[in-house]
Amino acid sequence: MTPSLRLPAWWTMLAMGLVAVMLSLHLLLGEVPLSQWASAVASPQGVQQAIFAYGTLPRIAVSIGAGAALGLAGVVFQQVLRNPLAEPTTLGTSAGAQLALAAATLYAPSVLDLGREWIALAGAAAATALVFAASWRNTVSPLTLLMAGLIVSLFCGAFGGVLSLLHRDRLESVFIWSTGSLVQDDWSEVAYLLPRLVVAMVAAGLLVRPLSVLGLEDVGARSLGLSLRSVRLLALGVAVSLSAFVVSAVGVIGFIGLAAPALTRLSGMRRFRDQLLWSPVMGATLLWLADQLVQLLGTVMPEVPTGTATALLGAPLLLWMLPRLKEASVPPQAPEREDTHRSANPWHLLVGAVLLLPLLTWLALDFGESLHGWHWATGQELARLLPWRWPRVLAALAAGGMLAAAGNLMQRLSGNALASPEVLGISSGASLGFILLLFIVPFPDQPMQVIAAAGGAFVTLLTMLALGRKSAFSPERMLLAGIALATVFSALASLLMASGDPRMRMLQSWMAGSTYQVTGQAAVIAAAIAIAILAVVPLTGRWLAILPLGETASRELGLDIAWSRLALLLLASILTAAATLIVGPLSFVGLMAPHMARMAGLQRPLSQLAGAVVLGALIMLLADWLGRNLLFPYQIPAGLLAAFIGAPYFLWLMRRQTA
């Protein structure tokens, strides 16, 4: 972070703290006059005093405690990962906790008697362990961890999506919890949070010295004789436990862990020791103030859960911080050797896959479960079923092919093998457009949904382009901006889900990515877009070959970097938007297919692209067919099903790559 903007250290925090105190006093005095405070706390008499003693006061305490914990966790994460964007939700902690809670509510409610905190903690720990497992061998490298954390979050989200799709009427409490409500009904959460916070603070304090050294480059730290891995793991353990405690006590509260350390640094705190001390104070002040503001707003409009509010406020902050970041040093991708057994002629594989395509298409059209069990449809029956099946099959093929192509372009463009349309932000943008529509029109019809989603994708694309221009469309920046958008989107989505409105079913099935709503016309249009754009993509072959070599090499070879990146980005965005309209924002096909093509030995840009498109189409076709038949007559959306396979694949791939 460049100290381009230096805030006077004390004044900011003091001013925010003062406002928080004044708002709290205003709230508390409105409930109970000052003279009765002592007796109201000791033994509350009447409703007003009970709200004061069991609602308002513990809520202030919880907001301070949770804010401090998040601030501390954030500063430790950022120090260990050497990434100013790391924060407690980056490691998949909250997503894992939420999934565990949802699963327990549905399948083992008696376990909830042990306390929901413990279930959340177990889920958080498991998700985090998964992230570590995926990035273990790379001495816990910052970027790898961040990516793995994102993927685990998305996977938990997909899993939770299936659960909520199948048990919609019983998940209300989990939805409420996922919005991060600080509402209290006694001191139990405070009693839960405080001792754990104190222990974690002491532990972090003990780690001050080794962690300060960690801030240096790896080589410097190593020369001091420190075991990097053990210090990092210890520190991460403290930070993850802190975030899990907060998540299990009050739910998902985003961005405090990001903002508190950032503001601390902006206030001129350079030394890690100071940051470790002041970041929790800043976090506590921020969340306290945010919660008071939310309550003040709640007097004139329906109250927004605090977690949602911080996530919505935090995203602009993140986008503001992005251009001010020092160029994050991404380790150059090591050329893959071990997983590419150069087959005699990889084109044989491509031809084989192309031949397989019509065969599987026929299967998907003809074979399936029906009222009379599994069978091949013939004659009249087939004629009756085909009008339902062919649009879905064609749309799945087109979407799979488009996502694979978009993923391939993204990976070549960024020189980052882990790039995929999910993190491009375009799919989140399309989904935001759809959500916005639900606010305006209660029951939108299909054409309106399509227009809204395409509009959302387009506006997102424009925003991304505007943000990217400064950094000559630097791939890391674009990825991070995409992640910020995905966060806003999920905050808004969980807020809507928690409203309990029955029409949120529509939003759910949209996010899950079902081909159900595809009409014949829509399928044909999707296929036409796919063919048209895929016909243009080969013209970019030279860029695709040169860009992964890095900026310097590309410039030396006479490439206009900004222009070629912009063109590829546009192509990838259109492909992603068109596919998202069909199979939803999450599938990982765009990630899987290019890798599978490369592993099969298709190394050159255009042959890899061709292989990826065919494989992507095949994967989506299969996912759609399975989704239609596995739980017949109920249907699992193709996008979710693909993500189910895709996310673990991604993590496995990371583990191999970083080996």
Add this chain to the structure above:
Amino acid sequence: MAPLISLVLTINVPVLADTQESSTKRIPHRIASMDWGLTETLLALGVVPVGVADVAGYRRWFSQPALPSGVVDVGFGDQPNLELLTDLRPDLILITQQFAGAEPFLKRVTKTLTIEINTAQGRPFERACQATLQLSSLLRRGSAGAALVAAATAFMEAARAKLRSYDQRPLYLFEFEDARHVTVFGAKGLFQEVLDRLGLRNAWSGPTNDWGFVITDLEHLAGNPEARFVCVGGRSRPGGSIAIKGGLWRSLVPVQSGRVVDLPPILFYGAVPTATRFATLLTDALLKDSAG
């Protein structure tokens, strides 16, 4: 009370013999229903649909009128299995506005009929009564619909008379979502309309959505300390078993004075049978509680 409600629910008027062949053809007799409220209305009219949405969910929420075992599950109402529906060859598909998204597809299977029960204008019970009459005449159930509506109306009037001995405290009607959040039922909802018919007052005057509920914090139930609490679904969460025992809950006046009534789980967006069932359970519980 119980015999009366089972009478209401089992009214089964035989199909009037239609002499003219051509007109029988126009009467839909293979019905598929995507909405639970419409499903229970059909069953109460003595019409067994060929396919309904989410059979397990219906059975979980609606013990009465019971769904016969031969009815085919067609998947979720907003995304019913179109191939299966085509195989079932229904001649009429019933949906509510909530499932409008699937309508263009359902129309390709056969004729669809959208019946609005929960709307921004409220009065879902009145609409459910109209829906009952509409379906009864459409499906040639003779006077079954009118009888059902008349029985429900008469039942509510009788209950209103009985409730004169009730202590007339206003009611907070709510369901626990977790220990700190409740779904409160109010204006525009089915439960509110039943309260109106029974001459009972709702203690909640805050805003509610088109389905007549709002999810809010526990402390908002403190607005009227004179009220009585009615916990729909009891004091534990569906599925979970978190006991509601926090300090704030215990210090609410109705809780301290023991004015808390538990009702079994009832879905807030049913039709006439649900309204009758709710009225029965509520009346019995209130009379018992205010007497004891």
